[in-house]
Amino acid sequence: MPAVSFQHVAKTYRGASGSFQALDDVSFDIEEGEFFGLLGPNGAGKTTLISILAGLTRASTGRVTVMGHDVVADYAAARKALGIVPQELVFDPFFSVRETLRIQSGYFGVRNNDAWIDELLASLGLADKAGNNMRQLSGGMKRRVLVAQALVHRPPVIVLDEPTAGVDVELRQTLWQFVARLNREGHTVLLTTHYLEEAEALCHRIAMLKRGQVVALDRTANLLAGTASTMLRFKTDDPLPPEIAAHARVTGRIAQVTAHDAAEVEQLLARLRAAGVRVEDLEIGRADLEDVFLEIMQGAPQAAAARAEVTA
Numbered sequence: 001m002p003a004v005s006f007q008h009v010a011k012t013y014r015g016a017s018g019s020f021q022a023l024d025d026v027s028f029d030i031e032e033g034e035f036f037g038l039l040g041p042n043g044a045g046k047t048t049l050i051s052i053l054a055g056l057t058r059a060s061t062g063r064v065t066v067m068g069h070d071v072v073a074d075y076a077a078a079r080k081a082l083g084i085v086p087q088e089l090v091f092d093p094f095f096s097v098r099e100t101l102r103i104q105s106g107y108f109g110v111r112n113n114d115a116w117i118d119e120l121l122a123s124l125g126l127a128d129k130a131g132n133n134m135r136q137l138s139g140g141m142k143r144r145v146l147v148a149q150a151l152v153h154r155p156p157v158i159v160l161d162e163p164t165a166g167v168d169v170e171l172r173q174t175l176w177q178f179v180a181r182l183n184r185e186g187h188t189v190l191l192t193t194h195y196l197e198e199a200e201a202l203c204h205r206i207a208m209l210k211r212g213q214v215v216a217l218d219r220t221a222n223l224l225a226g227t228a229s230t231m232l233r234f235k236t237d238d239p240l241p242p243e244i245a246a247h248a249r250v251t252g253r254i255a256q257v258t259a260h261d262a263a264e265v266e267q268l269l270a271r272l273r274a275a276g277v278r279v280e281d282l283e284i285g286r287a288d289l290e291d292v293f294l295e296i297m298q299g300a301p302q303a304a305a306a307r308a309e310v311t312a
């Protein structure tokens with residue numbers, strides 16, 4: 001049984017100014033124990049998909065399950081299996097941090113939760129803020145409370161919608177260590193982020209959304225291997241042949257050239273040798289997830305543009 005299953009999910013928002021199709025036939029499963037990344041530019045439909053998963057928004061068509069529970073027909077069980085860190089900061093300013101977490105525990109019927117609440121507070125660097133009212137916290141601290149709130153009932157599936165937006169470097173590291181630990185302990189994680197180096201480092205598999213459609217879905221390693229180019233970096237004191245210089249990034253003695261596969265790497269090196277260029281400190285690296293993301297997003301629009309605007 002997958003931890004999360006999206007089956008042919010479509011969503012059309014209808015309003016006074018017309019209709020807008022935010023999701024178009026989205027289907028994929030997230031397996032139990034996976035760390036799964038959902039990426040896409042602003043407005044791609046990530047938060048909409050998460051809102052449907054959370055039961056906050058109804059899909060126009062399609063079906064979504066969490067740990068086998070339908071998010072509409074079996075809402076309470078599905079919701080209990082989820083811990084959601086929302087993109088928007090929402091909180092009650094009148095309660096303290098600890099009260100907020102106790103109330104959330106009560107909401108899920110969890111009693112005597114103080115030991116776990118203390119562990120959450122400590123893990124998220126909030127221990128000294130437990131007695132503070134929510135309005136006395138900085139933006140980044142409020143976000144930490146939202147993370148704690150999502151985890152208070154130890155849900156098997158954790159959903160993080162841009163949890164590191166506006167968050168300092170230290171909390172990012174604390175947060176990822178903590179979430180990675182929960183993932184190792186068996187929790188399934190669904191993450192959206194615009195920090196692609198985070199996604200590359202953390203996610204086993206990644207789906208990319210563009211205008212409401214899935215345009216890529218694969219293991220992170222395959223995405224990196226399949227689409228992106230290879231990067232060659234070396235030092236030289238000799239002038240590069242013009243056809244290579246035209247495509248090279250040169251910083252002082254260091255030249256950086258990209259190639260699409262091993263054959264192209266060999267050709268490049270052969271041409272450098274033929275031109276008498278002496279190459280030192282040659283490094284061959286790979287392009288990163290940001291290159292892959294840009295390549296996919298700039299790729300075939302899949303007629304999505306035509307379908308995105310639906311006139312009611």
Ligand SMILES: Nc1ncnc2c1ncn2[C@@H]1O[C@H](COP(=O)(O)OP(=O)(O)OP(=O)(O)O)[C@@H](O)[C@H]1O
Nearest residue numbers: 013015020022040041042043044045046047048049
């Ligand atoms: N309540 C709503 N009514 C009408 N349109 C909406 C509503 N909520 C979202 N949309 C539209 O649906 C599209 C997808 O929005 P969504 O918030 O899901 O994007 P996102 O991928 O989460 O973007 P971001 O990276 O900026 O968070 C956008 O074009 C947005 O304007």
Ligand SMILES: [Mg+2]
Nearest residue numbers: 046047048087
């Ligand atoms: Mg969003």
